[in-house]
Amino acid sequence: MNKDIVPKALLASVLLGLVLWGGLPLRRHRHFDVPIIKGPGVTEVRRLSEFSPGLAGTAGDTNVYVLQGREPGGKALLMGNTHSNEPEGMLTALIVIERGVVEKGTLFVIPFFNNSGSRNTRPGDGYPLYFDVATDWGARRFRYGNRDASPLDQWPDPDVYIHYPDRQLLSYIDVRNTNRTWPGRAAGPLMERVTFGAMELMRREKIDLAVDIHGAETMFPVTNCIVAPESSVKIATLASLTVKAMEGFESHVEPSPSGFRGLSHREIGDHGPSLPFLLEAPIPFLDQPTGPKTVQFLLDGKDPFLLSLAKKKKLFVPYDESGWPLEKRVGQNLSVTLELFRQFSKKTADRAIAVRGVPRYADVVKNGVGHFLADPSKAPAGAVVMN
Amino acid sequence: MIMIAYYVITAVLLVLAAWNFIREKDNRQDLILYLLVIVPLILRLLRWK
Numbered sequence: 338m339n340k341d342i343v344p345k346a347l348l349a350s351v352l353l354g355l356v357l358w359g360g361l362p363l364r365r366h367r368h369f370d371v372p373i374i375k376g377p378g379v380t381e382v383r384r385l386s387e388f389s390p391g392l393a394g395t396a397g398d399t400n401v402y403v404l405q406g407r408e409p410g411g412k413a414l415l416m417g418n419t420h421s422n423e424p425e426g427m428l429t430a431l432i433v434i435e436r437g438v439v440e441k442g443t444l445f446v447i448p449f450f451n452n453s454g455s456r457n458t459r460p461g462d463g464y465p466l467y468f469d470v471a472t473d474w475g476a477r478r479f480r481y482g483n484r485d486a487s488p489l490d491q492w493p494d495p496d497v498y499i500h501y502p503d504r505q506l507l508s509y510i511d512v513r514n515t516n517r518t519w520p521g522r523a524a525g526p527l528m529e530r531v532t533f534g535a536m537e538l539m540r541r542e543k544i545d546l547a548v549d550i551h552g553a554e555t556m557f558p559v560t561n562c563i564v565a566p567e568s569s570v571k572i573a574t575l576a577s578l579t580v581k582a583m584e585g586f587e588s589h590v591e592p593s594p595s596g597f598r599g600l601s602h603r604e605i606g607d608h609g610p611s612l613p614f615l616l617e618a619p620i621p622f623l624d625q626p627t628g629p630k631t632v633q634f635l636l637d638g639k640d641p642f643l644l645s646l647a648k649k650k651k652l653f654v655p656y657d658e659s660g661w662p663l664e665k666r667v668g669q670n671l672s673v674t675l676e677l678f679r680q681f682s683k684k685t686a687d688r689a690i691a692v693r694g695v696p697r698y699a700d701v702v703k704n705g706v707g708h709f710l711a712d713p714s715k716a717p718a719g720a721v722v723m724n
Numbered sequence: 725m726i727m728i729a730y731y732v733i734t735a736v737l738l739v740l741a742a743w744n745f746i747r748e749k750d751n752r753q754d755l756i757l758y759l760l761v762i763v764p765l766i767l768r769l770l771r772w773k
Contacts, residue, residue: 341749348752352759367773489773493730 366466367456367487369480370723372713373431373448378404378438378694382722385447388541389523389534396490397527399452400724401445401538402434404692410442411545411688413678414538414611417448419515419549419601421455421482422464424635425618425666426550428479428706432671433695435711441682442690445538449724450549451515451531453490455482468632470663472707474715481635485513491527501525505598516549516615519604532604539609545688546572546681547611549601550670552620555643555652555661559591563673564602564615566593572684573614576676580669584698587654588616588673612681616673618666619654637662668701731769738765 375382381403386392415433417426430448437444449455458464458481469476488494491513498512499505501522511517512526521533539547553560565573573590580588593602593613605613621638622630628640639660647656654661675695682689696709713721745758766772 345745345755348755349759352756352763356763364773492768493726 362466363458363460366458366480367489369456369467371449371479372716372721373400373402373724374435374711374713374716375402375720375722376435376437376694376711378436378444378692379434380405385531385534385538388537389521389530391523391530392527392534395527395530396453396456396487397531399447399449399531400722401447402722404434404437404439404444404446406439406441406443406691408441411681411685411690412443412445412542413546413548413690414445414535414544415447415674416450416535416547416549416601417446418452418455418482419450420484420551421449421451421457421480422459422484422623423552423620424468424479424481425552425620425663425670426616427455428470428663428667429550429670429674432667432706432709433674433692436694436696436709437692438694440691440693442688443542444690444692445542445544447535450535451482451486451528452724453486453527454484454513454515455480457483457485457487457489459483463630465630465632465635468635470636470707470710471705472710472712474712477707477710477713481632485510486515486528488513500599501529503598507599511599516551516601517599519599519601520608532601536605536609539605539611544609544611545685546677546690547601547605547609547613548674548677549605549613549615550674551615551617552623552666553617554624555619555621555654555656556624556626556646558653560617560619561587561654562589562591562617563677564591564593564600564617566595566602566606566613568606569602569612569614572612572677572680575680576673579676579680580672580698584672586665586669586672586698588669591617614677616670618669619661620666621656621661635663638666663706664702665698667706668696668698671695671701672698734765734768738762738769741765 383401392398417430498507518528521529563573602615678690
């Protein structure tokens with residue numbers, strides 16, 4: 338018997354143990370489903386693969402919640418978790434699904450737009466796998482994902498991502514970034530099939546407004562803003578001025594650059610009927626020079642290093658000891674979204690969109706995000722949809 | 725086509741690393757490195773998610 342076999346087998350066993358120790362939590366995270374309760378306004382739950390058949394049976398497929406109003410009107414699409422490490426978008430969408438009632442028009446809401454990304458993580462950055470939002474009845478647990486889709490679902494990456502259809506050269510990683518793969522194509526890489534599905538939804542349903550909800554670093558200049566192309570800029574400006582005057586928070590307007598391709602705020606308007614808006618709320622957790630990436634930091638946005646940088650005027654948003662908590666981020670997303678609907682409805686009365694039951698900035702800051710989340714254990718039978 | 729090529733490359737690298745692991749006699753550091761290299765190749769080849 339070869340004398341090497343025993344130590345080599347031992348070594349391989351130790352490594353296998355380490356792989357299981359590290360890998361099983363990641364596997365559990367990947368297969369952890371989040372319950373969403375169909376609120377009083379939800380009339381239908383569809384799948385994105387209805388619009389992009391190439392998504393069927395893949396991790397790119399995701400739920401589309403439809404809230405059809407009693408009266409006809411305009412139509413809007415809300416997307417959260419385009420980047421799954423920016424959870425304020427997903428929570429904004431969730432509150433609309435669980436609380437919103439549409440009086441006029443129709444809402445289409447996709448809370449986990451990049452479903453694969455929400456089942457991915459960034460272990461090198463020490464990301465937590467989950468975060469809990471405190472509610473009036475306990476805590477509600479969510480997956481904390483990554484910016485990009487999982488390489489388990491879309492692989493291999495190219496050396497350079499050649500954007501379709503403009504052929505602009507983008508970073509290789511952007512082939513898994515659903516805010517670089519717009520407008521997508523039916524038989525492209527998985528994330529192009531995701532954005533193609535959303536484009537088809539907008540084209541077939543004649544969506545008027547498309548709101549893509551994100552979070553951005555405090556050290557990144559495009560933060561705390563509404564990004565809008567030429568076609569959307571008037572409505573965005575009116576919404577920005579109104580929330581500043583009426584609700585007391587800043588969300589300025591940034592123009593969508595026409596030379597930078599693949600982004601929702603550019604391609605949606607160029608390839609479909611909808612007016613695109615991309616909302617950015619500041620999320621200190623994403624900044625690089627911070628302390629540990631803990632769940633508490635994700636929720637309250639408080640960090641001593643960012644505070645020090647703020648005193649040196651290195652941040653693009655006001656920042657003090659109160660941090661930038663989840664309540665502010667979700668609250669301003671909700672208020673800006675509702676204000677975009679209102680301004681659009683004022684301009685286009687025959688395509689009005691009226692929603693009630695959705696809290697605004699002051700309500701969310703005062704009561705917390707969890708106050709507006711439903712309890713899955715008390716939901717009626719058939720009302721809970723796993724995501 | 726590219727995907728098939730990548731899987732073939734993965735399989736070839738896996739065989740090479742496994743063969744070197746079996747043949748290595750003395751250097752324990754190399755043994756560990758071969759094992760570390762093998763792990764993602766096996767996972768990818770088996771498509772274990």
